[in-house]
Amino acid sequence: MDTIGPLAILRGLAVTTTHFFRNLFGFIRGKPTIFTVQYPEELQKVSSAFRGMPVLVQMPNGKERCVACGLCEWACPVDCITIYPAETEEDIERYPDVFDIDMSRCMFCGLCEEACPEEAIVMSQRVAIATTDWRGSVWHKQDLLTPAAELETRLTHIRRGYERAATPTVPAVRDKP
Amino acid sequence: MAKITVDGETFEVPDNSMLLPVLLDRGLQVPHYCYHPKLSIDGSCRMCLVKVEGLPKLTISCNTPVRDGMVVDTRGPEVTKARQGVLELLLVNHPLDCPICDQAGECYLQDYAFEYGRRAARTQEPRRKLLKRVDVGPRVVLDQERCILCRRCVRFCKEITETRELGVFNLGDQSVVDIFPDEPLANDYSINTADICPVGALLSKDFHHKMRVWFLDETESVCPNCSNGCNIKIGAARGDVYRFLPRRNDEVNDTWMCDAGRLGYRFVNEHRLREPRVRRANASAVTSWDEALHEAANRLGDLVRRGEPSALATIVSPHLTNEELFTLGQLIGGGLRSTQHDVAVITGAADDFLIKAEKAANARGAHDLGLGAGANGTTIASIRDGITAGTIRGLLVTGTDVWDLWGSEAAAILARLEVLVVVAPNAHPLVDLAHVALPGLTFAEKNGTFTNHAGRVQRIHRALDPGSQPSDGEVFLQLGRRLGMEVAPGVFEPRRIFTEIARQVPAYNALNWDALGNLGALTTDG
Numbered sequence: 001m002d003t004i005g006p007l008a009i010l011r012g013l014a015v016t017t018t019h020f021f022r023n024l025f026g027f028i029r030g031k032p033t034i035f036t037v038q039y040p041e042e043l044q045k046v047s048s049a050f051r052g053m054p055v056l057v058q059m060p061n062g063k064e065r066c067v068a069c070g071l072c073e074w075a076c077p078v079d080c081i082t083i084y085p086a087e088t089e090e091d092i093e094r095y096p097d098v099f100d101i102d103m104s105r106c107m108f109c110g111l112c113e114e115a116c117p118e119e120a121i122v123m124s125q126r127v128a129i130a131t132t133d134w135r136g137s138v139w140h141k142q143d144l145l146t147p148a149a150e151l152e153t154r155l156t157h158i159r160r161g162y163e164r165a166a167t168p169t170v171p172a173v174r175d176k177p
Numbered sequence: 178m179a180k181i182t183v184d185g186e187t188f189e190v191p192d193n194s195m196l197l198p199v200l201l202d203r204g205l206q207v208p209h210y211c212y213h214p215k216l217s218i219d220g221s222c223r224m225c226l227v228k229v230e231g232l233p234k235l236t237i238s239c240n241t242p243v244r245d246g247m248v249v250d251t252r253g254p255e256v257t258k259a260r261q262g263v264l265e266l267l268l269v270n271h272p273l274d275c276p277i278c279d280q281a282g283e284c285y286l287q288d289y290a291f292e293y294g295r296r297a298a299r300t301q302e303p304r305r306k307l308l309k310r311v312d313v314g315p316r317v318v319l320d321q322e323r324c325i326l327c328r329r330c331v332r333f334c335k336e337i338t339e340t341r342e343l344g345v346f347n348l349g350d351q352s353v354v355d356i357f358p359d360e361p362l363a364n365d366y367s368i369n370t371a372d373i374c375p376v377g378a379l380l381s382k383d384f385h386h387k388m389r390v391w392f393l394d395e396t397e398s399v400c401p402n403c404s405n406g407c408n409i410k411i412g413a414a415r416g417d418v419y420r421f422l423p424r425r426n427d428e429v430n431d432t433w434m435c436d437a438g439r440l441g442y443r444f445v446n447e448h449r450l451r452e453p454r455v456r457r458a459n460a461s462a463v464t465s466w467d468e469a470l471h472e473a474a475n476r477l478g479d480l481v482r483r484g485e486p487s488a489l490a491t492i493v494s495p496h497l498t499n500e501e502l503f504t505l506g507q508l509i510g511g512g513l514r515s516t517q518h519d520v521a522v523i524t525g526a527a528d529d530f531l532i533k534a535e536k537a538a539n540a541r542g543a544h545d546l547g548l549g550a551g552a553n554g555t556t557i558a559s560i561r562d563g564i565t566a567g568t569i570r571g572l573l574v575t576g577t578d579v580w581d582l583w584g585s586e587a588a589a590i591l592a593r594l595e596v597l598v599v600v601a602p603n604a605h606p607l608v609d610l611a612h613v614a615l616p617g618l619t620f621a622e623k624n625g626t627f628t629n630h631a632g633r634v635q636r637i638h639r640a641l642d643p644g645s646q647p648s649d650g651e652v653f654l655q656l657g658r659r660l661g662m663e664v665a666p667g668v669f670e671p672r673r674i675f676t677e678i679a680r681q682v683p684a685y686n687a688l689n690w691d692a693l694g695n696l697g698a699l700t701t702d703g
Contacts, residue, residue, distance in 0.1 A: 069276035070389035087386045093310060094277040094386050117276045 040128075048157035051110045051123040053103060056144040057151060064145055066120035068096035072112035080105035081112060096141060103129040104137035113158065122154045179245040184252060196238040197225050200251060207251055208260060208289045210375045211327035212239040215431050216336060222327045223263045224289065227251045235259050261293045268294065270305040270350075271376075272322045280377030282390040286325065307353060314342070314362030316382050316436055317371055321353045324378035330354065330370035337433065338530075340364045354378065365532060368440075369433050372422060381420070383440055388412075388419045396640035397424060397695050399627050400434060401496060401620045402441040404535035406629025407434040408696070411442075411621055411640040418445045418621055418640065426696050429633060435532050442621075448604040450616035451646065461609070466647070473613040474659035476596040480571045481514055481660065490517035490560045490569045493548045494576025494601075495537035498625025498637065500674040501650040502539070502546050505575065508653045509548075512660030513573070517555040517563070518548055521579040533630050537578065538620065542628035545684055545700065557582055564590050571596035575617070575649065577605040600652055617649040625650075625671045626693065628700065634688055635697030650674070 026033045037044050046052075054072075057065045068085035086097035110123050124146060131137050148155065178189045183200065190199045198214060200207045210222035218240050226235040230248040235256065238249075250256060268290060275281045307321035326345065331354065334343045342362040346355050356362055362370065371379045393412035400407040400421060407430035412420040421442055423434035453469030454461045464472070480488050491509050493502065509515050520543040527534035543549055550556040561583060563569035572594050580587045591597055591610050599611035608614045620627075622643040628634050647655070650669035657664065667673070675690045684700040692698065 067277045068386075069281070070392065071276070074389070074391060085386045085388075092277060 055124045055146040058145040071115040075111040075115035099141040181247040196241045216332045278377035285375035329373045400438045401538040402438040404630040405533045454614045486514040488570045489515040491573045495540035499542045500671040504653040508657040511662035512657040519550040539627045580607045632700040
């Protein structure tokens, strides 16, 4: 195709003009065909495999599901998670007294979610982490707590993953020699 | 000597020894729970099964004596299958507590489950429910569900402390470890039961839910809390010390340590002095190191220049390393030109096992290096009397132990001084009285050596990085140079100074920094 010369300019203009009129008539008919998303009023629809910022799952009683086992902290390749565990009188005797994620360091890899034995930290679909200072990029436990209902899609997604992982890789003990 | 063949390899072992310790010494990985080198043989866990040719069944290696010509298989399919079976039974009722269990990361059950375990349980019955978080003593917490009944703790209380607090109660699958009613596990060595527990059934309350063990950096060191010098590992993370664990040294502490020593780590983390302070006209202000050292040297040197070194005395801390004490000795003799000094040692309760009366790690070292009383006739008491009588007007204090020795009068006595220079790691009323207060470092931030009560010289290693803060030895060196002490140029370097000590102190002649290893070496007096 000839991409040099005045013909190319006309070709390009034809594309934009076509889109302009298609959008214009679309608005008039009430069926816009544009692909622009009106952020932040409107959010992009993403798949359940999408990894946004990690958040803590909140149980119906308002508490975190996290037991501060420290596996996410260990798994994190950029060391952005800091946990200080503490003891409670409740049945599950351990909880995170401090649970901080430095979002400016987080690289959204999802290893914390994979390491978590309690489904307590999951990758949400939230991506808005911009702040006006460095200090603001550290998210504390209260900021991270998200009701489980809001995270249903992701929780379903990771549970599907467990089933795949449950395929035994260690040979089972045979009952008879 | 007996000749045995293990996994096709033939080697000689001493007669009368059991098979398991021999295998472990060879570096073979034989799983075991109930066997402990310092306790009697129990044979209750059945995990160390091996195949011995000629025996009809697999046998537990911990209770099988070696025999000449023995042929042993430690990793064949038959052995592996038996271990898998034993482990599966141990795991039948074990709760899935790993995320909230402090033992996770150093748990034998986890390790062996990783090696021999199945991915999923084959049982459908609910797991046995037992008591959790049982308050068995002031320093130990028990979780009966996690217990695998290896009885190490029971044997420890029976054989080592001879206090017999713990026992196995009930029979069969109802068996649980517990204490007798109203008789808590409160002996002076109770936290050792948490150490030897191969799972998370017994845990130290002090360390409970504080830190995951995999974040701890372990540094080999020596317990600073009494003159026994128990070998320890310092567990540190995020710039703080979280725990001491005993380290095996058959000459000193076997594999044990006392609770008081183990819990005496907080001074490393808390109330630390970080900046030097100088007091002028009753107001104490933070200054630079340079200024503080200058001020200290000026004030102490003033008495020396006026020709009154006899008005100066030094209180020596038994918490300093040998190298620092040696430098302090040089400072006293060469810089202050003083002969009055003594070691301030707090004494306390002692027993006939590990706990010694001198509550400091290096009192013996201070005496060996000639800094104690007797070398010159000065004692802590005579220094006190000298201050009261007005003959001693300048005092250099290292450590803060003298405050307790002088009791309630300490503040009044010290207030009479013209010059009081204190080098101490922690905030203390004594430091508040000082005209110049210089921060010191704790044992966890230093390299050096301690000499224990029996004359064993042992290395301590730096577990925490003190940053730019100089060690006590460097402070003495700098102070001495400003006072005209004649020493070789260069910074405070423990290794070089230890060589110097070995040359100058007769009892240390045979010692060599590199040859101390991680178990230490005896002085010729010891």
